[in-house]
Amino acid sequence: MAESRSVATATGPSGGLAPPRPGRRRRRPVARHRVVQAAFLVPAIVYMLLFFGYPVVKNLVMGFQEYTTRTFYTGEAPWVGLANYATAISDPVFDRALLNTGLFTVGSIAGQFTIGLLIALFFHKRFLLSGVLRSLLLLPWLIPMIAASAVWRWILDTDNGVLNRTLGLLPFVDGRPAWLTSTSLALVAVIVVNIWLGIPFNATILYGGLQEIPEELYEAGSLDGATGARAFWCITWPQLRGVVTVVLVLGVVYTLKVLDVILGLTNGGPANATQTISTFSYHMSFREFDFGVGAALGNILVVISLVFAVVYLRVNRRAVDE
Amino acid sequence: MPKPTRSRGLIAAAAAAPLLLLAACGGGDGGGGTGDGGVTELHVLDYYNTDPNKSAWQGVLDGCADEIGVSLNRETVPGNDLIAKVLQMSSSRTLPDVLMLDNPEVQQIADSGALAPLSQFGLDPGGITEEVLAASTYDGELYALQPVTNTIALFYNTAMLEEAGVEPPTTWDELKAAAATLTEGDRYGMALSAINTYEGTWQFLPFMWSNGGDEADIATPEVAGALQLWKDLLDAGSMSQSVVTWSQGDVADQFSGGNAAMMINGPWNFGTLEAVEGLNYGIVPIPVPEAGGTTVSPFGGEAWAVPQTGDEARMEKAAEFVQCLVGEEAVVAAAVGTNTVPTDPALAPDVIAQVPSLESFAVQVPDLRSRTGKLGAEWPAQATAIYEAVQNALVGGMSPEDALDQAQNG
Incomplete structure (x- = not known):
């Protein structure tokens, strides 16, 4: 609902016309006006039905079907009820993947948000070259993930990676951490890379939020003796709360479905140490050709995301109402 | 006041225009069959998309196209995309006339019903080893022929x-x-x-x-x-x-x-x-x-199949083409050009004479085992x-x- 509402308001001004108010002046019949309005809405609605509605419904249905390579040729996909969900959930990898999805999401968000907020606060104080540096921060966003993951794999390589070579030069470090090849460190390494990737998003949005806070509040605060940390907790944080909620909820939804970072770095390994629901779903669909089970896993992920999406919409509505 | 009305209507029409285009590209032409006997072109799909394999295979494919008197419309896709492409073609009924598949995937695709059993064309597998044929056989029917192989x-x-x-x-x-x-x-x-x-x-x-x-x-x-x-x-x-x-x-x-x-x-x-x-x-x-x-x-390498395109004449011609690909001339050219060894051990000496370093792979061919045979x-x-x-x-x-x-x- 929220989308169609925003689309409607967005297309209005693009027509370059004042909002029509039937009755204020003598104008053409209301019915015609409605048709024109509808014509503006149709593209958006059709687009959403085609590219959002259809895939979601198709995926939902696939989760209840035996959907294999055969289906593509014969078009037959027998109804199997909840069998795909049973297969997916009883798979020994599932528990691991669910736990990893949770750890990956919480770890990534915590890191991205904290560092993103610190960077936003840092750049909020203008200084020489701050504009240039701030735009450089966006770099991780601009690099194709497939290239970035290749570079990260090279950096994190156990034997010849830059990171371990550098650590080796330090006097108090013994041994070489197997970042991507040990089951205990791989998830940490993948989270670190995903944090790096998510910082620009968090920093940019939070920076925007910071700029919305009126300077007078700080001036008034400083008169009352609220500076430094006190100013942050008493002025910045409460004023930023709406933006923070949006950043966190969007971050969670994006992070839950992350696929390319993990595929590029570890492909879910070693020994499933970085397998998440989304990589597991990808594997079942495109490696084992069991599209039904893959879709079931995808649907489980959709439901989890949906919970956060609802939170987002509620918060967003409250923000708009205010 | 009429002016804004018209322009608004125009904008609305312009906004809706992409939809018409979208609807218009829905129907594509399926087959290109020219009727019985008059097949002049075959559509070939493979994943040899980088050199030297791409050009080496181009030579082999062109040789066989000349031999059976057709021209080729060859399409190459990256290895990881092949199966997705084949599945997509299966559902839209636009399968190529000749399809290359990685040997462990032949049975998977045969199981989907998209491939024609080669027995209906009377193809001769020649001296290809039992295990190699086993990988290309599904439910007792042979679905593909593999000219060359490799191993580790x-x-x-x-x-x-x-x-x-x-x-x-x-x-x-x-x-x-x-x-x-x-x-x-x-x-x-x-x-x-x-x-x-x-x-x-x-x-x-x-x-x-x-x-x-x-x-x-x-x-x-x-x-x-x-x-x-x-x-x-x-x-x-x-x-x-x-x-x-x-x-x-x-x-x-x-x-x-x-x-x-x-x-x-x-x-x-x-x-x-x-x-x-x-x-x-x-x-x-x-x-x-x-x-x-x-x-x-295990043996690697790819096998060539004839998909069920529904056009009998083209499928006959495609089968003829696949038969040519396992002929001596094609096999030796492919093996030398792509550093692989023939699946028919009898053809190995010819290849080793030209690329001696292939010998340790060629000698293994009779013992090579199929991954999907069982x-x-x-x-x-x-x-x-x-x-x-x-x-x-x-x-x-x-x-x-x-x-x-x-x-x-x-």
Whole structure:
């Protein structure tokens, strides 16, 4: 609902016309006006039905079907009820993947948000070259993930990676951490890379939020003796709360479905140490050709995301109402 | 006041226009059959999309097109996209006339019903080995013909072995000893790919098969013995723990970079290795558990099939084309051009005469084993179980027996 509402308001001004108010002046019949309005809405609605509605419904249905390579040729996909969900959930990898999805999401968000907020606060104080540096921060966003993951794999390589070579030069470090090849460190390494990737998003949005806070509040605060940390907790944080909620909820939804970072770095390994629901779903669909089970896993992920999406919409509505 | 009305209507119409375009591109023409007998063009789909393989195969395909008197419309896609492309073509009924498939995927696609059994065209597989035919056979019907194959062997750095006074190993004990001796400083004695993809499974198969293991049931002492060998090599520090993330391409990089003295790999790396200055290497079959044993390796390579396009005349012509691809001239040209060996051992001498380094691969052909011969369409699930067990034993802290038991029995 929220989308169609925003689309409607967005297309209005693009027509370059004042909002029509039937009755204020003598104008053409209301019915015609409605048709024109509808014509503006149709593209958006059709687009959403085609590219959002259809895939979601198709995926939902696939989760209840035996959907294999055969289906593509014969078009037959027998109804199997909840069998795909049973297969997916009883798979020994599932528990691991669910736990990893949770750890990956919480770890990534915590890191991205904290560092993103610190960077936003840092750049909020203008200084020489701050504009240039701030735009450089966006770099991780601009690099194709497939290239970035290749570079990260090279950096994190156990034997010849830059990171371990550098650590080796330090006097108090013994041994070489197997970042991507040990089951205990791989998830940490993948989270670190995903944090790096998510910082620009968090920093940019939070920076925007910071700029919305009126300077007078700080001036008034400083008169009352609220500076430094006190100013942050008493002025910045409460004023930023709406933006923070949006950043966190969007971050969670994006992070839950992350696929390319993990595929590029570890492909879910070693020994499933970085397998998440989304990589597991990808594997079942495109490696084992069991599209039904893959879709079931995808649907489980959709439901989890949906919970956060609802939170987002509620918060967003409250923000708009205010 | 009429002016804004018109412009608003125009904008609305313009906004809706893309939809009409979208609707218009829905229908595509399916077949291009010119009727009976008059087939002049065949649509070929393969994944040889990089040189030297791309152009080598272009020569072979053109040769056969000339021979049967058709022109070719060849389409190449990246290897990872082929199956997705085939499935998409299946559902939109736009399958090519001639389709190349990686041999472990032939049964999967045959099972979908998209391929025509070759018996209906009376094709002759000639001297292709039983195991190779088994991979292309589904439910008793042959669905594809595979002209050339490849497999893996042990590559060793001649200079490093000479310097260390080590002979190329032939048994597992010799392999362990050689790898330990050759490990020195930053250099590992051995490199292989134990990655969590089907590549890792493919590299493990020669070890488990040569030890009497079987893919249908991997919770056996024979398979555990093979996995123990890999674990011993890792635990002894003779190979890097990174083997669990190395693809075969990464393994070749380690070897050519001098970071590994020996590696398990295939002849498709010849080009890369020859480009490395000062690198001299030899190739021997993968070591066996006991002296006198036989190395049993999986075979790679692609097979050519005739999809069910519904146009009998074109399918007949396509079958004729596939028959030509397994003919002597095509096979030798493909083998020499792409560093592969013929699936018909009788044609091997001709190829070895031209590319001597292929000999250690050619001699293995009669013993090469199919990955999908026993399990068919069940293979992808079991291949996953195998690499997961390998990873669990190597870095997951499990014993080989436990890892294999968990993989087999859940």
